[in-house]
Structure formats: C-alpha cells, structure tokens
C-alpha cells in the first residue's frame with residue numbers, strides 16, 4: 001500500500017481502514033475491529049455518527065466554503081454555543097490543534113508586548129505535547145521530536161509538570177514571563193494526571209503575577225475527560241485561554257482558541273486569520289457534535305465509563321508486576337508498563353482491537369464516548385490478558 005509518492009514521516013503503516021460505523025472500523029479485507037483509539041481522541045461519537053453525517057450532507061449541498069471575508073452563520077452559532085458552555089468570552093477557529101495553539105501563543109506574545117516586554121516568555125512543561133508547527137514544537141517538551149528542526153522559535157521556559165513550586169522558581173528568575181501553557185492531563189506524554197489542585201494553584205500564581213493561564217485541551221476537551229472541558233472538573237476555575245480541536249468535529253478538521261477577559265481583546269482586525277478556519281462545513285460538524293454530546297448524555301457517560309474501565313483494568317491487572325501505574329481521567333486512560341511495549345498494538349490487533357502506545361511504555365486507551373458496557377468489558381479483558389502475557393504475569 002505504501003506509495004513512494006507519500007513522504008515517509010508516518011513510518012510503516014500496516015493496516016488499511018476503509019469503513020467505520022459506531023465503535024467499529026473495517027479493514028480492506030473486511031475484518032472488523034473495536035476502535036479504542038477513535039482516531040486519536042477525535043471520533044468521540046464513534047464513526048460516521050448519523051447526526052454529524054446528516055449535518056455534513058446538508059451543508060455540502062448548501063455551501064462548503066466562503067472564507068472569512070464574509071459572515072458565517074454556523075461559525076457564529078458554534079462560537080455562541082461554545083462560549084456559553086465554557087464560560088469563555090470569544091474564540092478563533094482554526095483547522096487543527098497546532099494552529100489553535102499557535103493562536104494562543106500569539107495571544108500571549110501580544111499580551112506581553114502590551115505590557116512592555118519586547119521578548120515575552122511562556123512557561124511550558126516537561127513532557128508536554130503542543131503540536132508540530134515550529135512554535136508549538138518549541139513549546140513541546142520532547143527533544144526527540146525537536147531534533148533536526150533548529151532554529152526553533154524562542155520565548156519558552158520549561159518546568160517539570162505538576163510542580164507549581166518549579167514555576168514559582170522560574171518567576172523569581174525571569175521578569176518577562178507573561179503566560180503558562182499546560183495540558184490539564186498530558187496526553188501524548190503518557191496520560192499524566194496532575195494533583196487535583198494543580199490548575200487552581202497555577203491559576204492563583206497567574207493571578208498574582210498577572211500572567212495568562214492557557215490550557216491546551218486539544219485532547220482532553222469535548223467530553224473525553226468526563227466534562228466538556230477538563231478544567232470544569234474544578235468548580236469555578238476558568239483559564240484565560242483554552243485551545244481544543246481533536247473531538248470537536250468528530251473527524252472534520254477544526255480547532256478553536258477560546259479567550260476570556262483581557263485575552264479576549266488582544267486580536268484586532270488584521271492581527272490573525274485563516275483561510276479555512278471556521279468554515280461552514282467544519283462548524284456544522286462542531287454544532288452536531290455539541291448537540292449529540294448533550295442529547296445522548298455522552299459527557300456523563302464518559303465519566304462513568306472511564307471509572308468503570310479503570311476499575312476493570314485494575315482488577316484484571318492486580319498483582320501484575322509489569323504494570324507500574326493505571327491512570328486517567330474519563331476516557332483518557334493510560335497503563336504504564338515497566339518496559340517498552342509497542343508490540344502490544346499488534347497483539348491487540350490480532351484480537352480485533354485497536355489500541356495505542358505512547359511515550360514508549362504507556363498503553364493509551366481513547367475509545368469513543370459511545371462505548372457500550374459490553375465493549376468496555378471486552379477492552380478491559382483483552383488489554384488485561386495481553387498485558388499479563390506480555391509482562392509474564394501469572395493470570
């Protein structure tokens with residue numbers, strides 16, 4: 001299948017998926033897989049959800065694209081909906097997560113310049129993932145994927161994740177910090193869940209210092225964590241900027257950078273833009289996703305299923321020494337092993353189950369929010385058994 005006409009940046013891909021429906025996908029030989037990755041946290045409603053398909057059909061027949069030279073009713077509706085649901089004031093729509101973060105980084109830079117800093121700094125975390133564009137790659141805390149792309153944009157200071165004291169220390173040494181950019185749960189970095197009050201402590205620090213608290217919820221939002229946005233697990237907490245993307249279009253490319261208060265007033269006419277961002281098709285998908293999350297009670301379901309799946313995995317893997325930790329929030333789950341475990345992806349596929357391994361030794365589960373109880377149990381049983389065999393643990 002691998003045509004030389006494609007750049008080889010995705011490595012050797014050995015599975016060809018040609019169809020999806022609900023929580024299942026089919027390969028080119030007609031074999032069916034239970035999908036516990038959901039396109040990397042994108043297809044939260046499962047594949048080809050009728051509400052999204054219907055909205056796309058309708059919009060494709062009506063008007064696909066006009067550019068941001070004109071008013072776009074679906075873009076305004078989606079912005080109003082998201083503002084109401086998030087507590088944020090306004091937003092900019094992009095086509096991807098990295099672009100949403102680029103917008104956030106530009107907001108922080110502008111915020112800094114307004115405060116008289118010629119070279120404002122943003123605090124980012126070790127193990128963070130913020131994207132693959134140059135600025136978001138610079139913000140990403142993974143030297144391996146930064147290798148070979150110097151010079152990267154400057155203006156980032158790094159602290160360990162889940163360590164507010166370390167950020168305080170940076171504050172003491174630098175007087176030009178203007179923002180903190182952090183994932184509420186680190187996704188690509190290995191499903192790291194911080195202390196429950198981490199975000200509140202960062203909020204307090206940002207308030208005290210006059211910094212922007214910027215949350216990268218590209219992976220955690222859209223119901224996956226058991227709330228629409230993961231910061232909503234902490235009552236009353238609001239960021240100044242929050243970005244999202246993956247689950248917002250259920251497969252249609254869309255991202256958003258939401259802002260509040262001073263951060264909401266930074267972009268003025270001509271300061272930022274996108275040809276495709278917020279186009280009618282993508283925004284119709286976003287609206288259909290929000291409608292469905294609500295009408296099918298999927299956010300509550302994600303919280304419930306996440307707790308259940310985590311409990312079942314703990315039961316399955318109790319006493320298995322190869323397992324260092326099982327952790328997660330909602331349907332964003334990680335099982336950290338004591339050794340690299342990329343082979344588990346193939347082993348699970350042989351059991352007709354799609355899973356993912358991130359950070360080398362963390363099995364990552366990101367199933368659709370539409371999972372049934374039986375499918376939840378099947379994932380726990382299959383993954384539990386495979387890890388026991390792989391880790392040579394007595395069953």
Ligand SMILES: *Cc1c(COP(=O)(O)O)cnc(C)c1O
Nearest residue numbers: 096097098129130131187218219
């Ligand atoms: C996936 C992801 C991104 C990048 O999104 P793209 O759409 O691939 O550009 C950024 N931040 C986080 C936390 C992500 O999970």
